[in-house]
Amino acid sequence: ETGVTQTPRHLVMGMTNKKSLKCEQHLGHNAMYWYKQSAKKPLELMFVYNFKEQTENNSVPSRFSPECPNSSHLFLHLHTLQPEDSALYLCASSQVLAVPKIFGPGTRLTVL
Amino acid sequence: AQKITQTQPGMFVQEKEAVTLDCTYDTSDQSYGLFWYKQPSSGEMIFLIYQGSYDEQNATEGRYSLNFQKARKSANLVISASQLGDSAMYFCAMSPTLMNRDDKIIFGKGTRLHILP
Numbered sequence: 001e002t003g004v005t006q007t008p009r010h011l012v013m014g015m016t017n018k019k020s021l022k023c024e025q026h027l028g029h030n031a032m033y034w035y036k037q038s039a040k041k042p043l044e045l046m047f048v049y050n051f052k053e054q055t056e057n058n059s060v061p062s063r064f065s066p067e068c069p070n071s072s073h074l075f076l077h078l079h080t081l082q083p084e085d086s087a088l089y090l091c092a093s094s095q096v097l098a099v100p101k102i103f104g105p106g107t108r109l110t111v112l
Numbered sequence: 113a114q115k116i117t118q119t120q121p122g123m124f125v126q127e128k129e130a131v132t133l134d135c136t137y138d139t140s141d142q143s144y145g146l147f148w149y150k151q152p153s154s155g156e157m158i159f160l161i162y163q164g165s166y167d168e169q170n171a172t173e174g175r176y177s178l179n180f181q182k183a184r185k186s187a188n189l190v191i192s193a194s195q196l197g198d199s200a201m202y203f204c205a206m207s208p209t210l211m212n213r214d215d216k217i218i219f220g221k222g223t224r225l226h227i228l229p
Contacts, residue, residue, distance in 0.1 A: 042221050101159040
């Protein structure tokens with residue numbers, strides 16, 4: 001049990017679809033993160049939320065839209081994705097900003 | 113610019129032997145933290161160990177220790193008495209520790225460790 005859960009674990013979608021990734025933590029953490037992990041590339045930070053407020057958008061295309069309705073839940077809304085967006089999307093949380101320590105299992109996304 | 117370098121894309125080690133995974137970093141910050149994460153084939157990233165730049169002693173957590181050589185900007189992970197379950201991808205990472213900055217942790221490309229029976 002990692003403490004951070006992500007659903008779905010696997011997702012296959014077409015380029016015209018709209019889908020959402022969900023992340024949930026009940027660790028009492030105040031910061032939550034979305035990372036993208038592509039093959040043979042370092043982990044890339046996408047978004048950071050601190051106390052439900054977005055503090056970082058790391059030049060992510062607008063086809064990725066994050067939402068943080070409360071400090072326990074984080075969503076990543078996807079629409080009109082490209083095949084190069086296929087990757088493992090990892091959610092993480094931490095008590096303190098900038099030091100993620102607990103990661104979720106990830107959602108393996110394939111865009112056809 | 114900050115950078116993390118892991119020069120070993122893959123390693124094969126016999127079970128019960130000790131393993132050293134290399135990590136070098138580059139930063140102009142005076143205060144920073146260094147991390148190691150383990151990622152099994154199941155996908156989740158597991159935090160292993162942390163070393164602060166001002167910590168005088170090398171961090172240890174069970175079978176994991178971090179060989180911190182600040183002058184050489186090196187933060188190698190040492191796993192003692194390796195086990196089959198240690199087979200995974202290992203990532204070195206660095207983060208500034210100034211809490212008033214919205215900075216991010218940066219990761220190396222990782223080293224895939226294979227433990228042989």
